Amino acid sequence: MGSSRIAHQSSDIRVHDALGQDAKDVTSFVCHIGISSGNVEVKNQQIVLAKMVEMCPPLIVPLVGEKPDPEFDRIDVVGNIELTASESKQIAIFIEETAKELESIPKRQQYTVHPHFRDRTDPKSARRYSCAGYVQQAYEYADIDLIDMATIPDVGLEKILPAYPDNRAELEQPRARAFVGLKGNGPWPVLLPGYIFHAMNRPPQDCRTTPYKPQVGDECFPRREAEQPVPAES
Numbered sequence: 194m195g196s197s198r199i200a201h202q203s204s205d206i207r208v209h210d211a212l213g214q215d216a217k218d219v220t221s222f223v224c225h226i227g228i229s230s231g232n233v234e235v236k237n238q239q240i241v242l243a244k245m246v247e248m249c250p251p252l253i254v255p256l257v258g259e260k261p262d263p264e265f266d267r268i269d270v271v272g273n274i275e276l277t278a279s280e281s282k283q284i285a286i287f288i289e290e291t292a293k294e295l296e297s298i299p300k301r302q303q304y305t306v307h308p309h310f311r312d313r314t315d316p317k318s319a320r321r322y323s324c325a326g327y328v329q330q331a332y333e334y335a336d337i338d339l340i341d342m343a344t345i346p347d348v349g350l351e352k353i354l355p356a357y358p359d360n361r362a363e364l365e366q367p368r369a370r371a372f373v374g375l376k377g378n379g380p381w382p383v384l385l386p387g388y389i390f391h392a393m394n395r396p397p398q399d400c401r402t403t404p405y406k407p408q409v410g411d412e413c414f415p416r417r418e419a420e421q422p423v424p425a426e427s
């Protein structure tokens with residue numbers, strides 16, 4: 194199925210699809226991503242609400258039968274690579290394991306921006322994720338490596354802030370940025386949610402065999418090409 198905007202979605206949302214939400218002030222910029230917690234019928238292809246497993250922080254795993262909240266659970270983008278039963282089971286195991294691991298961890302200690310994933314530093318510590326990092330690691334647990342991390346383009350703070358509208362003032366402070374891995378003034382190779390949807394917007398076999406190399410502009414889905422310079426007047 195690949196990736197598509199809800200307005201162009203031709204099939205229903207399935208459990209463990211990637212679900213994205215747009216920033217309010219940047220057209221097509223995917224500011225948040227999670228994993229569908231169930232099957233959702235797509236009716237009018239305009240407004241679709243769905244519950245998802247998401248690293249906010251904290252990690253949120255919806256209860257079975259929990260209804261979506263219109264204020265928080267509107268979906269704008271869907272990514273699907275036709276998971277096998279075995280792959281879907283592995284993602285479910287990952288979700289269960291991380292939910293147990295993080296249930297008693299303070300939310301600030303669950304989260305990172307860069308790198309997208311931080312492993313345990315000792316037996317008493319917990320793993321940390323960004324929202325995109327959580328989805329990337331869930332699929333990697335199922336042996337699907339979506340993104341070529343070595344090729345992630347560097348982005349400046351102005352490209353990152355639209356993903357954190359509620360934390361903008363905090364992230365403009367160097368000490369607060371450093372806590373989530375954004376040390377110095379940047380730029381940084383940050384895994385942005387939009388990259389995941391571009392990675393999934395390929396044939397399923399390519400998703401399984403060739404990690405996607407993100408390009409500048411992939412923070413938006415579809416990609417927003419770089420603006421062409423205006424010719425100087427002669």
